[in-house]
Amino acid sequence: MPRQANTSLALTIREHDAALGGLIRANPLAILVVDAHDRVQMVNPAFEALFGFQEAELVGHPIEAFIVPRDRAVEAAGLSRRGFDGQSARSVTQRHRKDGSVVDIDLTVVPLATGSETVGAYGIFRDLTEQKRAERQLRAQYAVVEALANSSTIEGAASWVLRSVAEALHWQVGVMWLVDKTANELRCVDCWCAPEIDATQFEQETRQGRFAPGVGPGRTWAMAHPSWISDVTSEPAFSRRASALGAGLHAAFSLPMMLDNEVVGVLEFFTRAILESDDQILRMFAALGQQLGAFVGRTRAQEQIERFFTMSGDLLCIAGFDGYFTRINESWHRTLGYTTSELMSCPLMDFVHQEDREATRTMFADLMRGVPIQAFENRYRCKDGTYRWLSWTATPKPDERLVYAVVHDATTRKRLEHQTHETMKMRNDFVSFVTHQLRTPLSGIKWMLELAADAADSAEKASYIGDAHESANRLIRLVNDLLDVSRLESGKLQVTIEPVRLRDMTDAVVDEVATLVREKRHVLDVESIPDLPVAMLDGQLTRQVILNLVSNAIKYTPPGGRIAIRIGREDGSLRWSIQDNGIGVPPASQKRLFEKFFRAENAHTVDTEGTGLGLYLVRLIVERLGGRIACESEEGRGTIFYFMLPLAAGDQT
Amino acid sequence: MTVGKSILLAEDDRFLRRACETKLKQAGFEVRVAVDGEEALTFAREKAPDLLLLDLLMPRRDGLSVLAELRRDVATRAIPVVIMSNSSRDLERQKASTLGVVDYWIKSNLSLQELCDRVSQLLRAET
Numbered sequence: 001m002p003r004q005a006n007t008s009l010a011l012t013i014r015e016h017d018a019a020l021g022g023l024i025r026a027n028p029l030a031i032l033v034v035d036a037h038d039r040v041q042m043v044n045p046a047f048e049a050l051f052g053f054q055e056a057e058l059v060g061h062p063i064e065a066f067i068v069p070r071d072r073a074v075e076a077a078g079l080s081r082r083g084f085d086g087q088s089a090r091s092v093t094q095r096h097r098k099d100g101s102v103v104d105i106d107l108t109v110v111p112l113a114t115g116s117e118t119v120g121a122y123g124i125f126r127d128l129t130e131q132k133r134a135e136r137q138l139r140a141q142y143a144v145v146e147a148l149a150n151s152s153t154i155e156g157a158a159s160w161v162l163r164s165v166a167e168a169l170h171w172q173v174g175v176m177w178l179v180d181k182t183a184n185e186l187r188c189v190d191c192w193c194a195p196e197i198d199a200t201q202f203e204q205e206t207r208q209g210r211f212a213p214g215v216g217p218g219r220t221w222a223m224a225h226p227s228w229i230s231d232v233t234s235e236p237a238f239s240r241r242a243s244a245l246g247a248g249l250h251a252a253f254s255l256p257m258m259l260d261n262e263v264v265g266v267l268e269f270f271t272r273a274i275l276e277s278d279d280q281i282l283r284m285f286a287a288l289g290q291q292l293g294a295f296v297g298r299t300r301a302q303e304q305i306e307r308f309f310t311m312s313g314d315l316l317c318i319a320g321f322d323g324y325f326t327r328i329n330e331s332w333h334r335t336l337g338y339t340t341s342e343l344m345s346c347p348l349m350d351f352v353h354q355e356d357r358e359a360t361r362t363m364f365a366d367l368m369r370g371v372p373i374q375a376f377e378n379r380y381r382c383k384d385g386t387y388r389w390l391s392w393t394a395t396p397k398p399d400e401r402l403v404y405a406v407v408h409d410a411t412t413r414k415r416l417e418h419q420t421h422e423t424m425k426m427r428n429d430f431v432s433f434v435t436h437q438l439r440t441p442l443s444g445i446k447w448m449l450e451l452a453a454d455a456a457d458s459a460e461k462a463s464y465i466g467d468a469h470e471s472a473n474r475l476i477r478l479v480n481d482l483l484d485v486s487r488l489e490s491g492k493l494q495v496t497i498e499p500v501r502l503r504d505m506t507d508a509v510v511d512e513v514a515t516l517v518r519e520k521r522h523v524l525d526v527e528s529i530p531d532l533p534v535a536m537l538d539g540q541l542t543r544q545v546i547l548n549l550v551s552n553a554i555k556y557t558p559p560g561g562r563i564a565i566r567i568g569r570e571d572g573s574l575r576w577s578i579q580d581n582g583i584g585v586p587p588a589s590q591k592r593l594f595e596k597f598f599r600a601e602n603a604h605t606v607d608t609e610g611t612g613l614g615l616y617l618v619r620l621i622v623e624r625l626g627g628r629i630a631c632e633s634e635e636g637r638g639t640i641f642y643f644m645l646p647l648a649a650g651d652q653t
Numbered sequence: 654m655t656v657g658k659s660i661l662l663a664e665d666d667r668f669l670r671r672a673c674e675t676k677l678k679q680a681g682f683e684v685r686v687a688v689d690g691e692e693a694l695t696f697a698r699e700k701a702p703d704l705l706l707l708d709l710l711m712p713r714r715d716g717l718s719v720l721a722e723l724r725r726d727v728a729t730r731a732i733p734v735v736i737m738s739n740s741s742r743d744l745e746r747q748k749a750s751t752l753g754v755v756d757y758w759i760k761s762n763l764s765l766q767e768l769c770d771r772v773s774q775l776l777r778a779e780t
Contacts, residue, residue, distance in 0.1 A: 432740060432741070432742045435739070435740075435741065436710070436738075436739045436740045439739035439759070439760065439761035440666055440669070440739050440760075440761075441668075442761050443669055443739065443760045443761040444666065444668035444669055444672070446761065446764070447668070447669065447672035447673070447676075447764075447765050448668060448672055450672075450676075450764055450765045450766070451672055451675055451676065451765065464672075467668050467671065467672075470668070471668050604711070604712035604713065606712075
């Protein structure tokens, strides 16, 4: 079109504008004046600044060739037509700049009339870039927040986050990378591609990619700083260059996902345009990197707590004020044997020991009033019907109507406490008993010596000293017995195996007690089978057992009794029996006869000097030699003790 | 004076019994000995002594049971009793104390002379 054809109109407008004090030229809004043929007559400096064209480039030419995107041509023509028809029109639309980038605008078309004739139109453009950007940012942020809220893991949120950001920017590809600390590399969590592009190859390469610090997205990881590449296809260091070219991708930016000061991942976005670094985009999404990093941190912390919950040896639970568990960990199953669903389908009180229910109810009532509980103990029924002691430390959350509890299996401790208590009691009993037993002969020695010292008559003196001597012997026997018991109990008693002629040894014991037997006018017989072996055993200890049992028989049989010792064999063992027709052992005492310090109820009637150690010692010795001992008795009729000792392999018959 | 006061000595250990009996008699007391709990009860009922020296661990009937029996019977209720034992368990002391005893002596901690002096002192106070 010839430019001079419109000179008069242009001049008219410029004069008019000058008269109005530069209303058009000085206007901060971009303003364009076209004639009725849509040819540019004038643009103001704001227009030049917005679109990057100089007025001289445009004047005399149709404007749509410069700033109207192809897909907006119809819309633009429609707006112009209305202007020429004398109507104002307005549209929120897009135009592009000289550099090809798209700009969001609010366009108002106002007719330009001289008299009643429409000679052209004003186009008034308001730049909506900032507003649109803010809107998109807001939309993207909202979408990200929503994605994170609906996901428990970053993997689950990744796709939504990438899509939201890419769509908000009108970019086509988003990739999320997470740092794998063990392998010291970035691995792809997700890759989102807009449906309008074919990026199959690029996506595949990305998903399989592993990047070390400083390489590819690893640069952002290493620098902990966003970075921008205006065209990846001309960047030799970009490893996915070929496939990016194939997908038509050019500009890219990446930003670190920050957790405190640590990079936990990297986000990458790609677009089809070749774009110079845009600080505004980078700034806008820096916050997103922080947000995602924090989310990763939270989910990791959550995972850590979850791991503790799962692996805890203690029983962890959350229970409702309704008395049912709402959550329990695996330890409940491991400790009590029930499945999780079995435990959660019954009121927790159902498992509590009857005797502990009242206290448990009180405890629960305290919790419901908001009082925390420390180390409350009750018994819980296991699946196998046994009970275990549980120690509860619980904190209520009345606003949630929940109780959080850490429960410790205290069964072993309880058992130990009980055992310790029993042991202490036994030890105390032992000490008082031994004290008593030791004091008696000591008093005897002390008093007899005191009498001897004061005695004038020498025969009298000798008699007191004789009693003191006898008391001393009693004391020594007691101390020796105690030492034997102690050695046998601690397993320190040495066993000396030697060949023993059993009959000879037994006869020797009988010789030793001959005086006592004679004094009480007892009859004592020894019987043995003819093929009695020369046995390999500890002669000293075996002798002690026989002596002890025979002495008991003599002592607890009224004068003129019968005592029989029989030696025989039974199932590959040697067997001794010592039988008497003495006072016998009451049935109630028989079971406890071999216990430490136990004396049969009727033993006192015969002798009060007994310590209750003799038969205990006998049992310990027999057991030490690998044998066993038993007793049968009828009160008033007599008693038979028998003990068996194993025949060693080398025993000669 | 304490000479001629009657003492019942219940002690099953023959050495201790002999020693006590000898010493108390030398001091001029009239001493009767019982070798077990049953005998102690029988003798105490026959003739209430001025003092009963009572061992705890004895055949047939232990000292605490003797004491309880004596306290049940009006005729023997007032007999002054001293427990002479070698057991220093609190439980036995408590039981004896509940049943009412003048004192509780550990034999091994006393010499015969001390024993004699204490008996004399008690019997002087009684009269």
